[in-house]
Amino acid sequence: MDILLSEAQIQERVRQLGRRIEAEYHGRPLTIVAVLTGSLVFLADLIRQIGLPLRVALLQASSYKGAVSTAGPLLLNEAFVPDVAGRDVLLLDDILDTGHTLSALVRQMTERGARSVRTVVLLRKLGRQEVHLEPDYCGFTIPDAFVVGYGLDYADDYRHLPYVAILPGSHPPPGAGG
Numbered sequence: 001m002d003i004l005l006s007e008a009q010i011q012e013r014v015r016q017l018g019r020r021i022e023a024e025y026h027g028r029p030l031t032i033v034a035v036l037t038g039s040l041v042f043l044a045d046l047i048r049q050i051g052l053p054l055r056v057a058l059l060q061a062s063s064y065k066g067a068v069s070t071a072g073p074l075l076l077n078e079a080f081v082p083d084v085a086g087r088d089v090l091l092l093d094d095i096l097d098t099g100h101t102l103s104a105l106v107r108q109m110t111e112r113g114a115r116s117v118r119t120v121v122l123l124r125k126l127g128r129q130e131v132h133l134e135p136d137y138c139g140f141t142i143p144d145a146f147v148v149g150y151g152l153d154y155a156d157d158y159r160h161l162p163y164v165a166i167l168p169g170s171h172p173p174p175g176a177g178g
């Protein structure tokens with residue numbers, strides 16, 4: 001597979017993001033809310049670069065996509081939804097693709113009384129966004145290709161790779177998500 005982002009590149013960028021988040025949230029009650037499952041590796045690395053008291057919560061969200069790329073409503077697993085009332089929430093995901101997942105979650109967190117809601121993504125895919133959302137923190141902008149590794153999967157495989165690679169000859173599987 002073609003490596004798009006090496007382990008060293010990712011680690012260096014995650015360190016930089018951690019520094020920025022640490023500086024900007026200093027003295028505020030930070031809650032990082034990560035979207036399962038693709039964000040797990042990024043989450044684990046990023047929180048160890050933020051020298052602040054913080055809470056971590058995990059969310060399970062899925063948007064059932066139709067035959068083409070029209071996203072259906074976002075389904076949230078209520079069992080996972082943390083109490084965010086009065087907290088400064090940083091929503092974390094592996095990749096910003098169409099933007100439907102994160103923009104729906106920003107609304108949800110606001111409705112649940114978060115004091116502020118920001119977003120952090122490791123990757124942002126060029127030319128794919130259907131919903132306007134400017135991530136507050138972004139690791140890398142990448143071309144429109146299907147990528148795996150560092151948490152990102154193809155049919156639940158490849159999440160454990162320490163780098164991000166382009167899956168050869170692949171089209172995104174219908175309803176890819178998570």
Ligand code: IMP
Nearest residue numbers: 038097098099100101146147152177178
């Ligand atoms: P969005 O709602 O279209 O922005 O969906 C983002 C979700 O789709 C991510 O959290 C990933 O789980 C998944 N996804 C999008 N592009 C890729 C990719 O290239 N590889 C693996 N998963 C992807």
Ligand code: MG
Nearest residue numbers: 036038177178
């Ligand atoms: Mg995901």
